[in-house]
Amino acid sequence: xxxxxxxxxxxxxxxxxxxxxxxxxxxxxxxxxxxxxxxxxxxxxxxxxxxxxxxxxxxxxxxxxxxxxxxxxxxxxxxxxxxxxxxxxxxxxxxxxxxxxxxxxxxxxxxxxxxxxxxxxxxxxxxxxxxxxxxxxxxxxxxxxxxxxxxxxxxxxxxxxxxxxxxxxxxxxxxxx
Amino acid sequence: xxxxxxxxxxxxxxxxxxxxxxxxxxxxxxxxxxxxxxxxxxxxxxxxxxxxxxxxxxxxxxxxxxxxxxxxxxxxxxxxxxxxxxxxxxxxxxxxxxxxxxxxxxxxxxxxxxxxxxxxxxxxxxxxxxxxxxxxxxxxxxxxxxxxxxxxxxxxxxxxxxxxxxxxxxxxxxxxxxxxxxxxxxxxxxxxxxxxxxxxxxxxxxxxxxxxxxxxxxxxxxxxxxxxxxxxxxxxxxxxxxxxxxxxxxxxxxxxxxxxxxxxxxxxxxxxxxxxxxxxxxxxxxxxxxxxxxxx
Numbered sequence: 001x002x003x004x005x006x007x008x009x010x011x012x013x014x015x016x017x018x019x020x021x022x023x024x025x026x027x028x029x030x031x032x033x034x035x036x037x038x039x040x041x042x043x044x045x046x047x048x049x050x051x052x053x054x055x056x057x058x059x060x061x062x063x064x065x066x067x068x069x070x071x072x073x074x075x076x077x078x079x080x081x082x083x084x085x086x087x088x089x090x091x092x093x094x095x096x097x098x099x100x101x102x103x104x105x106x107x108x109x110x111x112x113x114x115x116x117x118x119x120x121x122x123x124x125x126x127x128x129x130x131x132x133x134x135x136x137x138x139x140x141x142x143x144x145x146x147x148x149x150x151x152x153x154x155x156x157x158x159x160x161x162x163x164x165x166x167x168x169x170x171x172x173x174x175x176x177x
Numbered sequence: 178x179x180x181x182x183x184x185x186x187x188x189x190x191x192x193x194x195x196x197x198x199x200x201x202x203x204x205x206x207x208x209x210x211x212x213x214x215x216x217x218x219x220x221x222x223x224x225x226x227x228x229x230x231x232x233x234x235x236x237x238x239x240x241x242x243x244x245x246x247x248x249x250x251x252x253x254x255x256x257x258x259x260x261x262x263x264x265x266x267x268x269x270x271x272x273x274x275x276x277x278x279x280x281x282x283x284x285x286x287x288x289x290x291x292x293x294x295x296x297x298x299x300x301x302x303x304x305x306x307x308x309x310x311x312x313x314x315x316x317x318x319x320x321x322x323x324x325x326x327x328x329x330x331x332x333x334x335x336x337x338x339x340x341x342x343x344x345x346x347x348x349x350x351x352x353x354x355x356x357x358x359x360x361x362x363x364x365x366x367x368x369x370x371x372x373x374x375x376x377x378x379x380x381x382x383x384x385x386x387x388x389x390x391x392x393x394x395x396x397x398x399x400x401x402x403x404x405x406x407x408x409x410x411x412x413x414x415x416x417x418x419x420x421x422x423x424x425x426x427x428x429x430x431x432x433x434x435x436x437x438x439x440x441x442x443x444x445x446x447x448x449x450x451x452x453x454x455x456x457x458x459x460x461x462x463x464x465x466x467x468x469x470x471x472x473x
Binding site: 001002003004005006007023025026034094107108109112146147148149150151152153154155157158 | 188189190191192195196197199212216328348350351352353354355357362363364365366367368369378379380381382383385387388389390391421423425426427454455456458465466468
């Protein structure tokens with residue numbers, strides 16, 4: 001396997017503090033257009049009552065993070081929801097597409113905020129690579145966007161989808177039925 | 178080389194295979210519908226997820242675990258390809274990598290028992306998996322789990338779809354298992370675990386794959402039950418070492434699976450890596466990142 005391996009001493013990294021790194025993949029509008037091309041949607045902000053929060057928590061086993069829900073309704077009863085999930089090391093905004101019957105059509109991650117090993121994205125850290133390794137100088141003209149790491153599970157999104165399906169069944173679907 | 182490119186890049190991510198799968202497209206041929214290409218690549222990943230899920234009752238894996246000890250079970254060509262590759266690797270490493278460990282994982286409480294399946298024979302191994310013309314047959318009741326190889330295969334498959342649609346440069350990231358498209362050079366940071374890295378490692382590759390597996394405590398804690406693939410197939414026991422391994426290979430499927438062999442076998446895996454045209458780097462707390470080399 002043809003490749004080059006570059007190693008950086010650790011001393012350059014001491015002053016770099018971990019921080020949050022965010023990757024934005026899509027806006028809500030872009031995701032909705034991908035899921036439901038050319039369809040008209042109307043936005044509404046749904047406020048969950050304490051009773052609804054209790055019912056959703058009971059049905060899904062997961063308590064909603066917020067009582068506000070960003071919902072878009074399509075002309076034929078489709079629903080598009082943008083919501084967030086909070087894991088131990090990440091904060092994820094995702095979009096869920098539902099057909100009129102409440103079945104999942106699509107899930108897209110809109111934004112992924114990660115605090116796990118995010119220091120490798122920092123400019124100060126990246127700058128250490130320029131001309132500091134053995135052999136030919138390496139000039140980074142863009143972020144290193146590729147990271148190979150042990151797989152981190154994202155079960156929180158699965159739980160978030162489960163919670164939104166319960167929310168849909170309890171709060172959203174009866175109005176469109 | 179294409180003479181002109183539409184502007185890029187474009188990146189999307191979806192949750193599949195228990196992790197975040199991110200597809201980035203940097204360059205493409207004129208006329209390529211990039212969003213459609215990425216959507217179709219995600220559809221392929223979703224199909225592989227559904228075919229190879231251990232938990233879903235209607236997956237190929239679940240049907241095999243239920244019935245393959247009684248008769249050859251026909252399965253999708255993609256599941257067949259993964260099982261064939263896993264079997265070749267298992268034979269080549271004498272069972273250090275073994276997809277039939279799921280019975281042990283269920284017994285250890287790491288996986289839920291598959292519904293409707295007979296109890297797994299504790300003596301069963303990859304040698305009891307038989308690939309036949311019309312499907313796969315188990316010679317004993319056993320349970321397979323393809324979690325140690327399917328992510329790499331999914332990344333390969335998504336990359337293939339993207340290429341077919343005219344994507345010329347990009348990458349598929351199946352939760353840290355990367356497959357690159359185009360000659361690059363693609364720079365990839367190898368990450369061993371949480372916290373500030375003690376040693377920073379970057380690899381540059383052309384078209385190929387990089388996969389990383391870690392048996393470090395912080396990664397195991399982060400993932401909970403997900404770190405089950407790190408068992409020694411021959412010894413049928415969890416690994417005891419605490420290190421991370423990155424493997425560079427031509428295909429994601431091999432890179433993914435070979436990380437487990439290197440985690441378990443260390444430098445004894447070098448001939449196998451050479452057989453697959455792969456190389457490995459290992460990270461441990463004392464030595465930092467270093468190429469896998471023959472023991473002195």
